Amino acid sequence: AQSVAQPEDQVNVAEGNPLTVKCTYSVSGNPYLFWYVQYPNRGLQFLLKYITGDNLVKGSYGFEAEFNKSQTSFHLKKPSALVSDSALYFCAVRDKAYGQNFVFGPGTRLSVLP
Amino acid sequence: DTEVTQTPKHLVMGMTNKKSLKCEQHMGHRAMYWYKQKAKKPPELMFVYSYEKLSINESVPSRFSPECPNSSLLNLHLHALQPEDSALYLCASSQGTDDGYYGYTFGSGTRLTVV
Numbered sequence: 001a002q003s004v005a006q007p008e009d010q011v012n013v014a015e016g017n018p019l020t021v022k023c024t025y026s027v028s029g030n031p032y033l034f035w036y037v038q039y040p041n042r043g044l045q046f047l048l049k050y051i052t053g054d055n056l057v058k059g060s061y062g063f064e065a066e067f068n069k070s071q072t073s074f075h076l077k078k079p080s081a082l083v084s085d086s087a088l089y090f091c092a093v094r095d096k097a098y099g100q101n102f103v104f105g106p107g108t109r110l111s112v113l114p
Numbered sequence: 115d116t117e118v119t120q121t122p123k124h125l126v127m128g129m130t131n132k133k134s135l136k137c138e139q140h141m142g143h144r145a146m147y148w149y150k151q152k153a154k155k156p157p158e159l160m161f162v163y164s165y166e167k168l169s170i171n172e173s174v175p176s177r178f179s180p181e182c183p184n185s186s187l188l189n190l191h192l193h194a195l196q197p198e199d200s201a202l203y204l205c206a207s208s209q210g211t212d213d214g215y216y217g218y219t220f221g222s223g224t225r226l227t228v229v
Binding site for chain 2: 034036041042043044045046049088090101102104105106107109
């Protein structure tokens with residue numbers, strides 16, 4: 001079965017500092033990995049995805065994520081955090097071998113402090 | 115047009131009311147989804163429509179009734195809801211369900227309160 005873990009409920013970082021939001025996954029086949037961001041009372045917005053190829057994926061708003069197959073991780077990163085990055089972040093996986101629907105992680109709330 | 119539009123944005127309804135949520139997309143996506151999201155939790159899949167046919171119903175109570183009149187439109191009919199059904203209801207679409215390559219485009223959601 002597929003599963004996604006985001007080990008931190010909350011991440012706090014000072015504005016201008018680098019940020020990392022962690023994600024680990026478990027799938028039976030090859031994973032398709034995604035990051036979404038959700039601002040208050042809004043839907044989820046796509047940030048980036050890993051399908052195949054280069055392990056470092058660049059996405060929207062300066063975010064990037066690194067796929068690490070041996071550690072089954074897909075951590076989200078940004079070199080310099082902005083206050084406007086404060087939001088709820090969801091990691092999600094789709095397993096082509098198992099099924100096509102997303103399995104979402106529990107979410108990590110990011111707070112960027114001025 | 116690269117959006118999924120949901121109406122209404124907010125809805126308050128009594129437990130005996132009948133109401134409907136509407137979702138529309140004009141991106142040519144052939145798969146559409148309803149999710150339910152409680153506060154500070156991830157979205158939970160309710161229904162999947164693929165090529166206008168219901169392909170997945172995640173054991174959702176019958177007081178929720180989905181409808182897909184055409185490839186651009188998805189409705190969720192609500193009847194005799196309970197207060198615990200209060201949540202953010204999200205609609206999403208994708209190019210298809212057969213290939214996990216495609217991500218979803220989400221609408222902004224309808225905030226439903228059952229009183």
